[in-house]
Every structure is written in C-alpha cells, then in structure tokens.
Amino acid sequence: MKNGYVRFAIILSLLVSTQAVGQVPKSLDSLEVYLQTHTATDTNYVNALLQLGKLTTRTKANYDRADSLLRAAEKVAIKLQFGLGIYQANTYLGANYYLWDKPQQTLDYLQKALTIAKANKLPPRLLANAMTNLGTAYRNMNQHEKALAISLSSLRMQEQYAILPRNENTYTGIGLALKDTRRPREAIEYFQQALVLNRQLKSPYGMAITEQNIGRCYDNLEQQAKALAYYRTALKHAKESESDLLQADILVNTGLALRKVNRLEEAKHAIEQALAITTKQQIKSAMATDYFNLGQVYEELKDYKPAEQFMKKALHLAHELNDKNKIGIYTQGLADLYGGMKNFQQAYAFQLERNQHIDSMTTVRTTAEVQRLVAHYKSQQKQDQINLLRQQAQIREEELTNKRLQTNALLIGGLLTLLLGAAVSAWLLNRARLRRLQEAQTLRKQIAHDLHDEVGSTLSSISLLSGMVKGLIAQNRPESVERAIQKINTDARQILEAMDEIIWTINPGNDSLHRIAIRLQEYAQPLMESKGIRFSLVAEPALEGLPISMEVRRNLYLIGKEAINNLVKYSQASQATLRFEHQKEQLKVVIEDNGRGFDPAQPSQRTGQSSMQQRAKAMGGTLAVQSTPGQGTRLQLVVSQ
Template identity: 25%
Template sequence: MKKHILLFLLLSSSFLWAQVPKSMDSLKVFLKTKPKDTTYVLALNEYAFLLVQEGKMDEAKKTISQMDKLSKKYNFANGYCKVVNMRGVVEYSNQNPEKAMEYFLEARKIIEKYKLPKKFYQNSLNNIGIIYEQMGDRENTTKYAIKLINFQEKNNLKPLKTSPYLQLGSNLKFYKKYDEALKYFNKGLALEIEYKSLTGIAIAENNIGNLYDDLEKNKEAIQHYEAGLKSAEEAEYKLLQTDLLINLGRMYRKENDYTKAEKYFRKAEQICIELEVTKPLKSAYQGLGDLYFFQKKYGLSEEYYLKSLEIAKTIEDIQSLYTINQNLADLYEEKSDFKKAFFYKTAADVIKDSINKIDIAKNTEDLLRKYETGKKEQEIAIKNIQINNAGKQKWYFIFGLLLLGIIGSLLFYQSRNRKKTNEKLQLLNTGLDEANKAKTRFFSILNHDLRGPVANLVFFLQLQKESPEMLDEESTKRMQDKTMAGAENLLNSMEDILQWSKSQMENFKPQPKNIAVSSLFEDTKTHFLSEEKIQITFENTQNVQINTDENYLKTIIRNLTGNAIKALNEIENPTIIWKTWQENGISYLSITDNGKGATDEQFKALYDEKEVVGIKSGLGLHLIRDLAKAIDCKIAVETHLNKGTTFVLSL
C-alpha cells in the first residue's frame, strides 16, 4: 500500500519590528482596541497567518485586503511586501504553487524597489525555495536552499524558523542518502527548538519520522511522529495534525497494534471533516481500508476503499486512483469475487497505462518547450550583444568626430543610422518576448484542457476493447454514449482553443451579423443535453435579435454554462436559468445558478488582463474575457456565498 506523504511547510509571515501579540486571542483584543496605524498592519499580518494555519482561507483573504488598504493609506512599504507575501501563503496552502510563485516573485521586486531590510530578502529566498519544493523541482529547491544558507552566513543573519536544512534533508532522503539527510533534519530541528517554534518542531519531527519510516525502523518513526503530533496540537495547527495522525496510524498498523492504528485514523478523519479538506481525508479513508483489510474485516475495508476512491475521482488524483483500484482488486480476490477483482484490476492497469502515456506526453512537451524557449533566449541574447556592440561603436564614432572634424558629417550620419537600427532591434526583442509568453500560455492551455479529456477517452476505449465481456448491452450503450459525449466535448474544447488563439492574432476580426438569441439557446440546450440532473431553462419572451459575431457569443455562453454546471456539484435541486431582454437599445443576456457562490477574487480574470493563463487555470474566465472584449460585450458578476452567482452580458 502506498505511504501517505503530504507537504507541510511553514512560510514565515515576515518580520516584526513593533511589539504585537502572536496568539489568536491576544491578537483579537489588539485589533479591537488599538488605533489603525502601521503597527496595526503588522498585527493584521500575524492574524491572517494564524487564520491560514486554521484553514480559514476566506477570512484570511478579507484580513489581507484590510492590510492592503491601510498600507496604501500610510504608504507603508513593509506593508506592501507583507500583503503580497501573505497572498502567496494562501495560494501555497491551497496547493496552487504557480500562483504562489507569482506573488513571491512580486514580493521580491517590492523588496528591491523600496530597499527593505535584508531579513525581507532572506524570507523571499526561503519562500521561493519552498514553492519549488511543492512543484517537485528538486534542482531549484536545492539551489535556493544553498543560496539562502550562504546569504544568511554572509550577512550574519539568524537562520529562519523554517530553515533550508529541512529542504536539503528532504532531497537527500529522496536520493536515499539517509545519514546525510538525518544530519540536516537534526540541524533544522535544533533551530526550531532554539526559536521555540511549535509548528517548526512538528514539521521537523514529521520529516525525521518519514526518514525512519523509509528505513523501516517503525519504533523510531513512531517516537518522532508522536513528538511532532504533541507540538502540532500545542500550536493548534490542525491541518498538520492530520498528516501526523495518518502517519501514526500507518506505523501502528505495521506494528499490528490495530487498536491504536484505528484511533489515530479516526481522529484524522474527524479533523479532515471539520476542516473540509479532501486530500488528507482520502488518505485517512485509504489507511482505514488497509487496516481493516489486514484484519480481514473485508466489509469495512471495502466501505473505506470505496470512499477513498470517490474522493480520488473528485480531486482527479490519478496515482491514488491506480493504487485504490489495485487495493480493491486484491480485496475482492480475497473474497473470491473474481468478477469484481478482474474489473478493478483491469481499471488499475488501464489507469497505469494512462499514467505512463501522460508522463511520456508531458516529458515530450517539456522538452519541446525547453527547446523553443532556449532557441528564443539564444536569439534574444544575440540581438542584445548586437545592441551592446552598436552602443560601443557609437562612442568610437563620437571620439572620431573630435579627432577628425573633416569627416564629422559622415560619422554623424552613420551614428544616426545605427541608432535607428538599435531601435528596430529593441522592438524585435520585445516581439520575441511576447511570442515566448504567448507560446508558454498556449502550452499551458493544451496541458490542462486537452490532456484530461483525452485520458478519459483512452480509459473508456481501452475498457471497451480489453474487457467487453464485463459489459452487458445496456452498459455497452451507456459507455458508447459517454465516449461519444466525451469526444464531442473534446471537439468543442478544441474549437474554443482555436477561437481563443485566433482572438490573440492582430489581424483577426469578429464577423458580426444579426442572430436570433433563440438559436443560441437551442445550441446551448443541445450541447448540455447529457446534464440530466441539472434543470436548465431559457427565457426569451421578447424574441431578441443581436448584431454580433455568432461564434464568439456562442463560445462565451457555453463556457459560462459549463462553469455554472461545475458550481452546482453536490447542490440539491440544481438549476440554471438563462434570460434575455432589451432595454434602451441594449441587449442583455444573464445566467443564474443556485450554487455555493464564490468571492470577487475568484472572478478577477474577467477584468484583469494581467491574470495570465496558467497550468491550473486552463481557458475558463480568460477565454470569456478575451472574446467578450473582441465583440464589445460587457460582463457583470453578482455572487453570494451559499446563494448562487449571476453573470450579465450587455451588448
């Protein structure tokens, strides 16, 4: 069974030069009684950090917004840095490393712009290294850990509470250099104890426990896991407690102490449900499934494996899908239910094959991107050398003018020509930079929006090909319908991508014409015909006609409907209502859902063109924003938590 490993690292909430409290209760009193000045901003920073530790992300974001307003009011440079830094902490905690990296790089620019103290730069190096570790980039993680250690020693700075020694230890452990790894882990633990950081001690103990787990020294691993759990409980860091509880459950199961193992798994389950976190809950359920399997309590084992499998499907954890399907195959084989055992074994094999194919495709894509990026960088470097050389030659000509007045006019003419050449080269450099960014965005879109549907199609087709005897006529028809629907949705996604890519071209213009909104509604109704559980209604009492580009508007409507369907997951009586009407010569279309709602920050990409497409974001709101801008369509959003969301298009 696969060992559960979840990264928990504490990103420092920066540094304080004013005396502010650090416990949750004392901070609440401070914020209610103290005047709103720069010290108040520092207190808000500490409060937001504690909220993140407790998993209260929405409240943390509101606190960060309050920090931002006060920092601007008092022109507080330290506050600017802390605001951006805390936004990175939130994205890191939400497992969005690409977005977190953007914030931490922005924080470093603020540090350099305002020449903030060296401790800020020390913190910045630490945060960037942690994000590389979350991304799985071991090379850059090691690079930044060593860079941070050297910076601290060179400037006689005390090491950070969350030190690079833990990162170096983790990388050495990955390469099975356990003795060296343990030295770094112990050094990191000693620093955490010196600083009396309960959270840091818990993280360090967890890392050391993982090392002994790899060495199959169960008793030593348990000793360090329990020490880490005690510190995490004292720090009230519940999310970290779940990781330690699950690790203890695994260890006691290996030691055949099933009573303690069940106690720890159950406690982890309780905290995960309280915090509403799915990834560790999946691991807790999987641990309980393993525990009951070893006890031959096959009914309970089946129950928790299936719960874990359902969460793995929801969060699209392909590696866990493979492991859990394999576990279920082993379980049903023990129960002599060979038909189900064969089904789950086949599913596991298909997923494993899909993982291999995705890895190959990803490696190929990475190599291609690195080649293209390297090629562009080389071209830019050559042009920069030419510009530098041209600048030097200009000074040579000026010197020649002073010595040779007779040919001064000729040299002046040459200098002017070279200046024009330099400007052209600079424009070329700018164009190359933009092309490189566009290519990166396009690869990101392909990576997110096409890989998943293709993997699903491969899964369905291989199952039909390799195990047709497992499917009756009804199941075969249902599988064919799903395959056809998946193929059609993939085609629509490709059309959307092509539409978006065309919108990025300078010479591509929309083709407006008079279209009936009823035809757009019919297209939407047909496209989402398979969504039987959701009631989608269309209201067009005025039989509205609009003069615009049909393909652009159709794509916008499809994407908004798709987003609304996603927002209705696990909602009772899910409904979507499309309306259209005209007032004062303006045509309006609106879509309303009764989902859970969202925050204004989540719709930032609709209005902010600086919000680029990332690996995690796909097309989504970026596509809607770009297409709407092209056809002069304005979009307004009204959302309420637990009530739903309404988008209004005006043309």
C-alpha cells in the same frame, strides 16, 4: 499510501514571528476586537491584519477567510507605502496558497515577495527568508534541483552576513530537497540542525514539523522504530502548539509506520484520530487520504466490510476533488480488495478502470519520452554528420597540399612524414565519429526493441485476456475469471516495472555506480524481507563520483537483478550481502549468501547463468560463481574501469 494532505513538510519563515511596527494582540479573538475598534490609518492596523490572516491559515485552515484578510492588509500597506507590510502580505498569501494546495499561486506570490524585498532594500535576513520561502514553492512544483539551489543560496547569504540565529526553515528546505531526491541520510543532518534552532527558539510548532520530517526519513530507510520515536515526540510538540492539522498529519504518518510493523490495531487507532480531526475541519483531500489508509488497515485485519466502505468513501471524495492521482490509487486499492474478498466481478470492473487509467497515462509519458530521445539522437546524428564532412574536407585539402609539396625535393621526406601522421589522425578521428554514430543508432534500436518486447507483447496479452474474461463471466466460471484477472494484474505491473527500468536505464542522471547500488538495494530489499532474509548493502563512498556508460550500467543492473532473484527463490538463506568495491581501476561486485548452496558442475534450478555470463562478457568483464552444497553461494563480477 504516504500521507501528503497537510502541507507541513516545511514551515515557511512567515509562520514564525516577523518584524513588526508597534504592538498588536496575539490571539484570534483579541485581534478581531482590535480590528473592529481601530481604523486603517497606521502600520499597526496592517500588522493586525497580517497576524489574523496568519493565525486563520495556521490554526483554522480557513483559506478563503485568510485570503481576504491578507489582500486587505496588502492594500492598506500599499496605501501607507509600508514596504515591509507589502512584503509580509505577499509572503503570507504564498503560505496560505501553499497550505491550500495551489502550487502555481504559491510560486507567484513568493516570487513577488522576493522582488518586493529587493526593491525595498529590506535587511539581508528578510532577503534570505524570502529565498528560503521560494525554495519551498519550487519544491511544491516538484522542481527539486531549483529548490535545493536557492535554499543553499539562502544559507550562504546568512553565512556571508553572519545572520544569527540562522533561519531553521532554510535547513529544513535543504533537508526536504535531499529527501525528495532519495538522500534521506543526508537530509537527516540538515533536519537535525533545524531541530537545534527550533529548540533554541522554544518553538514547539517548528520542533514538531522538524521531528516529523526526521521520522519520515527513518521511515524511508525502513527504520520504523526510530521513525515512531520521532513521531511520538512530534505529536507531543504539536499538541503544545495547539495545531490540530499538524497533529492529524503526524497521527496518520504514525499509523502508516505502525502498519508497516504489523501493529494493526494501534495503526487503526492513530488513523481514526487523524480522521476525526480532518472531518471536523472538513478538509476533503485529507479525509480521502485517511479513509483510504483506514480501509487498507481493515483489509489487512480481514475485516472486509468496513474496508470496502472506507475505500469507497475515499474514491468518492477523490472524484469530487477531481484528483486523478488519488482516483487511480483508490481504484487499484478497491480492485485488490475485491480480489481478496473473491468478488471477482467487482474486482474485474475496478481493475479494468484502473488499467485504462494507467494505459492512458503511460502512453502520454512514453510517447513524450521517446519523442524527446529521438529528437536528441537526430540532433546528435546531424552534428556528427557535419563534423564528419568537415573531417573529409580537411583530408582532401591535406591530400592536395601533399601533391604540391611532392614537387619540392628538399622537403619531401619531412612533409611526407607529417602528412602521414595527419592522415592517420584524421582516419582515426573519422572512425571515432562513425563509431559514435553507430552507438547512437544502436541505442535507438535498443529502445525500440525494449519497448516492443517489454510492452507491446504484454499489452497484447492484457487485451486478449480482457476480451476473454467477459465470456468467462457470462459462462459463470469464477475460477477461470480469477485466474484471468490475476494474470491481467500481473501483466499490468510488469509493464510498469519494464517502463520504469527502460527510462531509468537511458536517463543520463543515473550514470554512476552509486546509483546502480541504490537501485539494486531498492529492488532487493522487499524481496529479501518477504523471505525473512537479512540483507545488507556495502558500497564505498567513492562510488558516487564514478561514471559509467549506459550499456555497462544496464548489463550490470540486469546481472544483479537476476542474481538476486535466484538467491531469493532457491538459496533458503537467512542472510545475504551485496558489496560494491573499486580497486586498481577495477569494479568488483559480490553477491553472497549463507544458504544451501549447490554444485556448479551439476544442472541447477537457478536460471539465467548463461545470460549473466554473456552480459559480463559484453562489458569486458568476468563472472565467477562459487558454491558448495550446504555452504552458501558467492557470485563475483569483475569489470575493468
């Protein structure tokens, strides 16, 4: 499970030094003394409250106390008509709620801060900072496109006004928006620029956060060695900044990366260190994450007793927090754990609870998505019908005009020619409209067919098996219960995969060859790794801008998926390549391996070849399979664009 309990994904510009009037102490203790010995009569008092509130958030994670201090600072700043202080108070409040994991309040305060900055005509640097902070709030609400747009606007403002040094958090915000939209390589470029700026500022805190973000990108790219190197450096800088929470965040990510490369003892030690910090700070969401991650490490070590204890603690805390997402993840984790322990009764109980959770959430998501699609297609259908009626009316009008013009012998030849051309054009346009209507109807039928075939039958199977398991338990037949539960688990995962594929297929945002290439890479990578096959994807950069229709995308993805499955199952290869090329208005997709090969003329274990040929033909393309026993296999699909 990815760590997300400490919200250090981006460090808001409020958490670095800001402009202030006068001098105030810098340490927590000296600030407390200052506030006790001074009265709320000047801007220095406001700045002291702001500084104390910031440090209380950053170093102590005492969000209630920080909230009180910052609200007091805002009240005094309003009384003094101190515009900068009002802006900073709202910005710091937004940051406090950001780390407190309250997204809506974060967004409200940071939007208010930007409005205050504009109303008080604060300097362009502060306006740019306010926009960067608002980008963080949008990202926190999973509005990644808005986050990217406003962060880029902030960067353009800094360039326009020649603001130097640039705000390192702007680059971090852009990097995180790119990372969240699965573009880690592009994200790394912006994180590196943020790292350079943090080094210039000599900010170990900022360096630690940026280095951790780079590590996460390499983690996503499955380059754990590079990820661990950045995590080590980030931890060193986090210690220099004396931020316990940031150290815990980095430690748990280090543990997850070590677990991926099977360095389990080291992973356990790193997560235990993170848990010690979060337990001391009593941050329950963080503790739940650490308990679960630690339980999974013990599970892989086959030390089931502590694994069970840690996962149960995680689930208990998730229920306390009413965190439905974590409840679902931890319930599934316990079901899998009990299955490995061969405690099938407990495994069944937790799996049933998890399946009910998935079914309810899937039903809501699926219903909403289908309703949206149906509404869209009905709207399109009505518009097409209106356009069709207009064309028919136009044709009738032209026919009447034709009859009148026939009485004029001098113009009959030319007019007949013009009318013939208009009639043919209208007829062709009418055919195009009808074809689009038919395509919309076909799409709706395809969605309904996929939902029925992929989901309906599997849910029926799960329902029957669930009823059967109860009887098997009563009959004390553990072997049969285990098989039934394994089948239920497999069917449930198939439903999730099927729904994911259906929604991915109909999403217009995926209408590019680059998206298909990435999707197939994500599907192939874990399968190849499970068989020890070195896998590489070669895709031309030009693919990013090449759109394709939904039907071609769907068939192309299914052909690639079938070919990858066959390769993994039967090839016994040590190396495989998936290559996308675009030349002379033709798309060429090649999947090849160095495995044992086979004789295409002889009956083969490899399934789905006829289905792949049919899909290639439906796209107007050709599919060629070349293979020789002992010399590998090469599959080539060519489609005209």
